[in-house]
Amino acid sequence: MDVLSIPTILTLTALAVTLVTCVFKLVFIGLGNKGKYHPVAGTAIDHLLNFDRLHDYMTEQANKYKTYRILNLFKSEVYTSDPANVEYILKTNFPNYGKGWYHYGKLNDLLGDGIFTVDGEKWRNQRKISSYEFSTKNLRDFSSAVFRTSAVKLAQKVSEAVTSNQATEIQDLFTKSTLETVFKILLGVDLDTTSEEGMLFSSSFDEANAVTLYRYVDVFWKVKRFLNYGLEANMKKCIKVVDEFVYKIIRNKMEQMSKLRDDSRAMKKSDILSRFLEMNETDPKYLKDIILSFIIAGKDTTASTLSWFFYMMCKYPLLQQKIAEEVREATGINQNSSIDELSNSITDDALDKMQCLHAALTETLRLYPAIPVDGKCCLSDDTFPDGFRVRKGSAVAYQPWAMGRMESLWGDDAEDFRPERWSDENGCFRQESPFKFTAFQAGPRICLGKEFAYRQMKIFSAVLLATFRFKLSDEQRTVKYRTMLTLHIDGGLHVNASYR
Ligand code: HEM
Numbered sequence: 446m447d448v449l450s451i452p453t454i455l456t457l458t459a460l461a462v463t464l465v466t467c468v469f470k471l472v473f474i475g476l477g478n479k480g481k482y483h484p485v486a487g488t489a490i491d492h493l494l495n496f497d498r499l500h501d502y503m504t505e506q507a508n509k510y511k512t513y514r515i516l517n518l519f520k521s522e523v524y525t526s527d528p529a530n531v532e533y534i535l536k537t538n539f540p541n542y543g544k545g546w547y548h549y550g551k552l553n554d555l556l557g558d559g560i561f562t563v564d565g566e567k568w569r570n571q572r573k574i575s576s577y578e579f580s581t582k583n584l585r586d587f588s589s590a591v592f593r594t595s596a597v598k599l600a601q602k603v604s605e606a607v608t609s610n611q612a613t614e615i616q617d618l619f620t621k622s623t624l625e626t627v628f629k630i631l632l633g634v635d636l637d638t639t640s641e642e643g644m645l646f647s648s649s650f651d652e653a654n655a656v657t658l659y660r661y662v663d664v665f666w667k668v669k670r671f672l673n674y675g676l677e678a679n680m681k682k683c684i685k686v687v688d689e690f691v692y693k694i695i696r697n698k699m700e701q702m703s704k705l706r707d708d709s710r711a712m713k714k715s716d717i718l719s720r721f722l723e724m725n726e727t728d729p730k731y732l733k734d735i736i737l738s739f740i741i742a743g744k745d746t747t748a749s750t751l752s753w754f755f756y757m758m759c760k761y762p763l764l765q766q767k768i769a770e771e772v773r774e775a776t777g778i779n780q781n782s783s784i785d786e787l788s789n790s791i792t793d794d795a796l797d798k799m800q801c802l803h804a805a806l807t808e809t810l811r812l813y814p815a816i817p818v819d820g821k822c823c824l825s826d827d828t829f830p831d832g833f834r835v836r837k838g839s840a841v842a843y844q845p846w847a848m849g850r851m852e853s854l855w856g857d858d859a860e861d862f863r864p865e866r867w868s869d870e871n872g873c874f875r876q877e878s879p880f881k882f883t884a885f886q887a888g889p890r891i892c893l894g895k896e897f898a899y900r901q902m903k904i905f906s907a908v909l910l911a912t913f914r915f916k917l918s919d920e921q922r923t924v925k926y927r928t929m930l931t932l933h934i935d936g937g938l939h940v941n942a943s944y945r
Contacts, residue, residue, distance in 0.1 A: 483523055483833045486513035493662045499928065500817045500846040502584055507847035508907075512831060517665050520547075522840040523823075526851060529830045530878040531843045533917075534821060535888035543568075545822025547840055551660045554670075555653045555684055557730065559738025560893075568890075571735060574894055578720050584630070587715035591629045592901045593788045595622050596908035600784045603913055603942050611705055612817040612918035616752040616937040619905070620745065621647070626901065627743040632694050633716030646690045649683035654741065656680040658930050660745035661820075691733045698722065700727075745931040751905060753813035753936050754806055757938060758861055758910065759917045764805065764864065765910060769945060771801045772911040779877050788908050796903050803874045804867035806902050807882075812862060815931045817846035845883040846932075854881055913942040 488505040492515065495502035503524065506513055512525040525531060534542045543564035544552070552562040560571040578584055599622050606613040621638040624647060629634040637643045656676045660666040667675040695718065702722050717739065721732060758765040769870070773779075775798035776790040820842040823835045835841060852859045869875045879887035885895045892898070909915075918939040927935035 447701065450819055465532060466710055477755055481834045482521075483512045483514045483829075483835075484510050485516060486510055486524075487515055489517040489522070489662070489664070491515070496662060500844075500926065500932075503818065503844060504850055506848040507806040507844060509849065511853075512829065512833065512852055517840075519838060520838050521836060522525060522842070523835055524818075524842050525829075526844050526848045527831060528848075528854070528880040531848075531883060533830050534841060534843065535821065535880065535886060535890070538827065539889055541824050541827055542821040542841060543824055545838075547822045547838075549821060551666075552657060554680070554930060555657050555687070556738050556741065557734030558704075559736075561738040561741065562734075562905075572890075572893070574721070574724070575717075575739075578717055579893055579897065583715050584717075588626075588630050588897060589793075589900060589904070591626050592904040593791060593908075595626045595782050596791075596905050597788045597907060598622070600788075600908050600912055603909065604784075607913070607942050607944065612939045612941050614937040615755055615915075615940050616748065616934050619748040619751045622905070623748040623751075623901070624740070624744045626739055629716070631717045631739050631743075632698065633719055634694055642690070645686055648821050649686040650740070653680050653683040653687060654745070654930050656683075658928065687737070688733060691736055692729055694718075695729050695732050695736075699727065742892075743894055743898070743934070747901055749808065749815045749932050749934075750813070750898070751809055752934050753932075754809040754902070754906065755902060755909075755915060755940065756810055756830075756917075756934065756938055757805065762861065762914075762916070764801075765915065766801050767800075768805060768906070769910045769914075770911065771799055772907040775799050776907070776911070778911070784908065784912060787911055788904075791904050791907055796907075798898065799903055799907060800868065800872060800874050801864065802865040802903055802906060803899065804908070807867050807898065808862055808864040808873070809940070810884040811849040811882060812860075813926075813932060814845035814849060816884070816886075817928060817932050818842050819883070845885055848881065914945055915940045915942050 448454040474889055486509065491502070492499060507524070507526040512530055514522065515522040515524065517925060525534070531839040544562055545564070549562050556562045558567055560568060560575065563571075599618060602618055603613055603615075620792070625636050628634050636646075638647055656679065659676060663669070663676075666677060669675050670681075673681065698718055699722065702719065718732065718736065721735065726732065758768070776793040777795075778787050778790055782790075820840055823837060823839045823841050826836045826837045829835060848854060850859050858866075867874055867877075879885065879891065885892035918941045925935040927933045
């Protein structure tokens with residue numbers, strides 16, 4: 446009876462219908478429009494069957510075809526790793542490649558009308574206000590101070606593990622720490638991720654995030670949502686927890702602000718929510734949507750990159766040593782300096798001098814991009830620079846993971862971790878085209894927090910690497926990825942630290 450449970454029947458039906466539809470489309474499009482569309486590399490079923498190793502599977506396809514189609518029940522999915530096509534989608538014909546109904550429909554339950562999910566005027570407004578806020582000196586100084594304080598806290602946690610001779614699951618530490626910093630900078634609130642409320646928010650947000658991704662491979666998610674069944678039922682509960690938590694913070698902040706409004710001595714607040722409220726933006730739903738998009742943007746991306754980076758540091762101890770020395774030289778600290786002194790000496794000037802650290806973080810993002818595949822929707826019939834046509838309604842995606850590993854783009858050593866590929870002859874960091882190194886996207890929708898993320902990752906890494914030496918713990922036998930909307934290390938990263 447178990448074998449014929451409802452999810453099994455739904456999945457088998459979905460597979461059968463998808464297969465028949467795909468064969469039909471393959472024959473129809475193949476015969477009717479020969480040579481005009483990108484080659485078909487498989488069907489949505491292949492993605493479902495390879496879900497656990499999706500990015501490796503997609504890299505194999507990308508090595509066969511720079512741009513290819515995957516047939517799905519209702520539409521084609523076009524995947525490209527060709528920088529010319531990427532530039533065309535992200536910049537040249539930007540208005541034709543938005544989130545569209547396809548992505549909006551899947552992301553909206555969790556992220557509402559936040560900057561990640563919308564196009565057109567709604568996107569432009571949020572982008573304009575947020576870009577301005579992100580470029581102010583006020584936010585820069587405030588966020589650097591928050592990063593330095595958090596880095597010290599992180600170092601204290603690692604220090605406790607050293608004292609008790611325990612391994613540290615460092616991905617978990619990074620995830621909690623980036624969530625706390627994002628809360629402080631966005632909302633001006635001290636979130637305690639170890640409190641019951643903090644843990645519930647964090648786990649509910651992660652769960653909702655994971656189910657959102659699963660919607661991309663589960664053709665029956667809408668039916669399940671309608672029936673309030675399985676993962677979708679769970680997601681609904683998680684979203685309720687997340688929403689209520691953020692609404693409560695917004696309400697408190699509004700009350701605080703209205704009390705302070707009449708007080709001319711009140712300090713100007715630096716967090717993003719206060720800045721939106723000061724601009725008389727008071728619709729709680731709109732504010733909640735903006736905030737959740739920023740939380741999803743800033744939390745897991747940075748935490749996952751830091752985790753992969755520390756994995757690389759453990760694999761390459763000589764490089765780890767070199768970066769620790771670079772940090773000591775850039776900050777001018779000595780062997781007897783305390784962690785607080787070290788953290789306080791990480792000024793903007795010192796960060797600029799950490800070129801090797803910058804290159805190593807970038808090389809990490811080339812091989813382990815936090816967003817390994819990034820999708821758009823084609824809004825009207827079009828032709829790519831490679832001469833192939835794309836239909837209105839097709840899902841179109843570029844692939845940072847596959848692109849980062851292609852020999853045609855990076856040379857024979859594409860699979861190797863070599864930060865020096867980012868350095869010029871003077872050892873200074875050398876930019877690459879954002880249409881080839883696509884970890885932060887490119888064009889008008891390029892990641893708004895790129896500088897912010899580098900600053901945070903450099904401050905965290907500088908404090909930890911100048912203080913401790915890291916190696917993989919014995920329990921960390923293999924490292925596998927797990928994708929939610931962002932890329933994680935499955936089961937976390939267990940490391941042993943010792944003082945330098
Ligand atoms: C290593 C860290 C990060 C990586 C790799 C990264 C990467 C990306 C990527 C690929 C996108 C495009 C997503 C899409 O298609 O909508 C994006 C968008 C965005 N990122 Fe980041 N991000 C990082 C950190 C951050 C941080 C720390 C923030 C801010 C707190 C941030 C804010 C944003 C925002 C607001 C957008 C939406 C931009 C728009 O649609 O106009 N990101 N990021």
